[in-house]
Amino acid sequence: MKCVRCRAKPETYLRAHNAAFCRPCYLEHFRRQVERAIRRERMLAPTDRVLVAISGGKDSLALWDVLVHLGYATTGLYLAQGIGEYSARSRTLVESFAAARSLPLTVVDLAQEEGGLDIPTVAGLTRRSPCAACGTLKRHHFDRAARAGGYDVLATGHNLDDEAARLFGNVLHWQRDHLARQRPVLEASAAGFVRKVKPLYLLSEYETATYAFMRGIEYVVEECPNSTGATQLLYKNLLNRLEAESPGTKGTFLREFLRSGQPAFAAVDERAAGTCERCDQPSFGRVCSYCALVNEVERKRPGRHVGEAS
Amino acid sequence: MKCVRCRAKPETYLRAHNAAFCRPCYLEHFRRQVERAIRRERMLAPTDRVLVAISGGKDSLALWDVLVHLGYATTGLYLAQGIGEYSARSRTLVESFAAARSLPLTVVDLAQEEGGLDIPTVAGLTRRSPCAACGTLKRHHFDRAARAGGYDVLATGHNLDDEAARLFGNVLHWQRDHLARQRPVLEASAAGFVRKVKPLYLLSEYETATYAFMRGIEYVVEECPNSTGATQLLYKNLLNRLEAESPGTKGTFLREFLRSGQPAFAAVDERAAGTCERCDQPSFGRVCSYCALVNEVERKRPGRHVGEAS
Numbered sequence: 001m002k003c004v005r006c007r008a009k010p011e012t013y014l015r016a017h018n019a020a021f022c023r024p025c026y027l028e029h030f031r032r033q034v035e036r037a038i039r040r041e042r043m044l045a046p047t048d049r050v051l052v053a054i055s056g057g058k059d060s061l062a063l064w065d066v067l068v069h070l071g072y073a074t075t076g077l078y079l080a081q082g083i084g085e086y087s088a089r090s091r092t093l094v095e096s097f098a099a100a101r102s103l104p105l106t107v108v109d110l111a112q113e114e115g116g117l118d119i120p121t122v123a124g125l126t127r128r129s130p131c132a133a134c135g136t137l138k139r140h141h142f143d144r145a146a147r148a149g150g151y152d153v154l155a156t157g158h159n160l161d162d163e164a165a166r167l168f169g170n171v172l173h174w175q176r177d178h179l180a181r182q183r184p185v186l187e188a189s190a191a192g193f194v195r196k197v198k199p200l201y202l203l204s205e206y207e208t209a210t211y212a213f214m215r216g217i218e219y220v221v222e223e224c225p226n227s228t229g230a231t232q233l234l235y236k237n238l239l240n241r242l243e244a245e246s247p248g249t250k251g252t253f254l255r256e257f258l259r260s261g262q263p264a265f266a267a268v269d270e271r272a273a274g275t276c277e278r279c280d281q282p283s284f285g286r287v288c289s290y291c292a293l294v295n296e297v298e299r300k301r302p303g304r305h306v307g308e309a310s
Numbered sequence: 311m312k313c314v315r316c317r318a319k320p321e322t323y324l325r326a327h328n329a330a331f332c333r334p335c336y337l338e339h340f341r342r343q344v345e346r347a348i349r350r351e352r353m354l355a356p357t358d359r360v361l362v363a364i365s366g367g368k369d370s371l372a373l374w375d376v377l378v379h380l381g382y383a384t385t386g387l388y389l390a391q392g393i394g395e396y397s398a399r400s401r402t403l404v405e406s407f408a409a410a411r412s413l414p415l416t417v418v419d420l421a422q423e424e425g426g427l428d429i430p431t432v433a434g435l436t437r438r439s440p441c442a443a444c445g446t447l448k449r450h451h452f453d454r455a456a457r458a459g460g461y462d463v464l465a466t467g468h469n470l471d472d473e474a475a476r477l478f479g480n481v482l483h484w485q486r487d488h489l490a491r492q493r494p495v496l497e498a499s500a501a502g503f504v505r506k507v508k509p510l511y512l513l514s515e516y517e518t519a520t521y522a523f524m525r526g527i528e529y530v531v532e533e534c535p536n537s538t539g540a541t542q543l544l545y546k547n548l549l550n551r552l553e554a555e556s557p558g559t560k561g562t563f564l565r566e567f568l569r570s571g572q573p574a575f576a577a578v579d580e581r582a583a584g585t586c587e588r589c590d591q592p593s594f595g596r597v598c599s600y601c602a603l604v605n606e607v608e609r610k611r612p613g614r615h616v617g618e619a620s
Contacts, residue, residue: 171481172552172559174566176574234555238548242482245544249482256484264486268574 005029012210015247023214030211034066034199041185043197044153050074051151053142054097054105056090058212058219059157061097063200065215067155068103077145077154079138080109082118083130083224090220097217106149108141119226122293125300130226133293140290143281146194153195161205163198164250165235167257177284180269182262191273191282202251315339322520325557333524340521344376344509351495353507354463360384361461363452364407364415366400366530368522369467371407373510375525377465378413387455387464389448390419392428393440393534400530407527416459418451429536432603435610440536443603450600453591456504463505471515473508474560475545477567487594490579492572501583501592512561 003010003022010020021029038044052067054060054076067074078094081087091107098105110118122133146154158166163182170178188195200208212219227233242249275281276288278295287295313320313332320330331339348354362377364370364386377384388404391397401417408415420428432443456464468476473492480488498505510518522529537543552559585591586598588605597605 171571172563174563174569174571176570231556234552238551241548242544246541253482253484259484260486261481261484264574264578268577 011214014207016204016243016251018247026210027214030062030203030207031066031069033203033207034063035070037184037202038070038197038199041197043185043199044072044155046071048072048152049150051077051106051142051146051149051154053138053154053156054078054094055157056094056220057157058217058221059159059162059200059205059208061094061157061217061219062208062212062215063155063157064097064103065217066211067199068101074103074155075149075151076103076105077142078105078107079141080107080111080118081134081137082111082120083226084120086220086222086225093218093220106145108145110137110141117294117297122297123226126293126296128293128296129230131230131232134226136289136293140281140288142196143192143194147192151194153197155197155199157200157208158198159200159203159205159208160250160254161236161239163201164239164254165232167254168235168239169231176265177269177271179262180265180271183258189273189282191275193273193282202255204250321524324517326514326553326561328557336520337524340372340513340517341376341379343513343517344373345380347494347512348380348507348509351507353495353509354382354465356381358382358462359460361387361416361452361456361459361464363448363464363466364388364404365467366404367467368527368529368531369469369472369510369515369518371404371467371527371529372518372522372525373465373467374407374413375527376521377509378411384413384465385459385461386413386415387452388415388417389451390417390421390428391444391447392421392430393536394430396530396532396535403528403530416455418455420447420451427604427607432607433536436603436606438603438606439540441540441542444534444536446599446603450591450598452506453502453504457502461504463507465507465509467510467518468508469510469513469515469518470560470564471546471549473511474549474564475542477564478545478549479541486575487579487581489572490575490581493568499583499592501585503583503592512565514560 001010001013001020002008003025004019005025005028006022008022008025011023012026013020044050050067050072052060052064052074054064056078064074064076076094076098078091080091095105117137119130119134119137122128122137123130126133142154167182170182184198184201186193186196223233239250239253271284273282273284276283276291278287278291281288283289285292311320311323311330312318313335314329315335315338316332318332318335321333322336323330354360360377360382362370362374362384364374366388374384374386386404386408388401390401405415427447429440429444429447432438432447433440436443452464477492480492494508494511496503496506533543549560549563581594583592583594586593586601588597588601591598593599
């Protein structure tokens with residue numbers, strides 16, 4: 001087997017595409033895939049100021065690397081969530097990555113800046129799973145940081161495996177509103193949500209890991225310690241079994257959804273975002289999910305309010 | 311643990327419902343579930359003449375047994391498909407079942423009555439999988455037999471596992487037209503499709519097997535020999551893993567689809583059945599899938615036409 005582009009000795013083989021690549025051609029191929037997704041879905045304009053959400057994992061760092069390579073004006077955004085050793089290590093890696101390349105990085109420390117609302121605190125005080133709390137906190141801080149910094153768009157490193165697993169979960173429960181809004185581009189809303197894009201949405205976990213490895217990017221390899229037993233991982237496993245049986249299944253599942261399924265849900269779901277009664281930020285409910293979380297924490301932790309100096 | 315209805319010693323436990331039953335209460339429970347599905351979905355009227363498609367497996371025989379018990383006027387329809395020992399054994403069991411209860415049974419022998427178009431012949435002469443050929447032949451003969459006998463409705467034994475696996479396959483490929491028409495009741499169409507109902511659609515494979523066992527029904531236990539490696543079985547396995555992890559998943563998947571997903575697809579898919587150019591029977595395409603199959607067989611088997619005396 002030879003590299004499909006230059007016939008050199010290959011270093012990786014993509015089963016879903018039945019194609020092998022040498023290192024330089026793979027890097028080129030990967031970047032082109034990202035570039036094409038950005039162009040096809042009109043994710044970014046050349047003059048956009050892009051905030052890139054960086055977790056310290058392979059996907060977000062690979063994305064940042066590619067966006068810089070493609071010439072976009074990017075700033076990294078790291079959320080310090082207070083998940084012990086895992087958060088400490090990911091923060092170090094992210095800061096080194098940015099420093100080595102002289103890239104601007106914004107760090108939001110949940111424990112310091114948000115009345116102590118980090119993941120362990122929230123999960124300890126409420127009945128939410130750490131993953132649910134994490135999702136709510138992330139969405140809130142991503143929007144807030146993007147608005148505060150005047151960014152045009154927020155980019156996240158969600159890959160094909162993430163998106164397929166999320167779709168799988170949404171489909172198992174037929175969450176029509178979630179299905180209507182699962183797209184690689186979410187436009188900014190009048191209510192104040194920032195524009196969000198996922199340039200890696202058609203690239204598999206294996207592809208982003210290969211890119212990060214070939215680029216010598218140091219990233220957190222371990223899964224978040226809270227994710228053990230998470231249903232998301234079960235869904236990924238099941239989809240991997242289908243993919244092994246029939247390579248390309250995951251890609252077809254997501255692409256055909258976007259082509260055929262999602263528009264059907266969008267056609268019947270016209271729910272527009274309103275404004276949260278409590279914080280005036282955009283929300284699909286009366287109170288946004290972040291304020292609902294804060295309410296719950298405050299009920300359990302009397303005498304200290306979120307936002308007050310600690 | 312005791313029977314949830316009478317507190318007697320239980321014989322079976324349903325994990326998805328977290329309930330145990332003794333034999334008489336289970337049989338009563340099962341029949342009530344069928345009765346409720348029939349009423350809720352308006353599947354059958356008391357005066358309907360019901361044709362019941364019988365394969366010889368647990369589901370179809372359990373269904374026939376329940377429908378007779380509930381007082382419906384039923385006739386069994388058995389399709390002899392020519393799949394060696396498997397077909398021979400299932401035919402014997404179906405004929406014994408009907409004879410022992412003095413129930414009317416119609417047998418259609420594909421090899422004899424249809425110019426030799428049984429499953430091995432079709433699968434051998436075309437590029438279709440036996441399962442695809444079987445589906446096409448079944449649909450054709452079910453409609454034909456129901457019309458020929460003047461039946462009001464055709465009932466099939468599809469259970470929750472069948473319907474969930476079928477839904478899973480439709481979802482993996484986002485087949486919007488299939489998704490729009492996956493319902494437990496398909497009304498008769500002006501084009502000539504007979505009314506079709508699936509009274510067991512919310513009862514699991516385990517539940518129908520338990521019913522058949524408790525009723526002492528002899529049925530073909532083996533899977534069809536052609537189904538080895540069928541994707542349908544893979545989907546069932548994956549759904550069983552999800553069900554083991556979180557009991558009730560399969561039921562939620564199907565019920566929420568019917569409540570929330572399917573109407574979205576039906577709203578955007580208004581395709582009505584037309585008439586097949588070749589046989590004048592109902593069809594969604596120019597030529598119905600049965601005639602497309604026949605065409606393919608005739609091209610491969612020159613000199614002998616389907617329908618001619620053999």
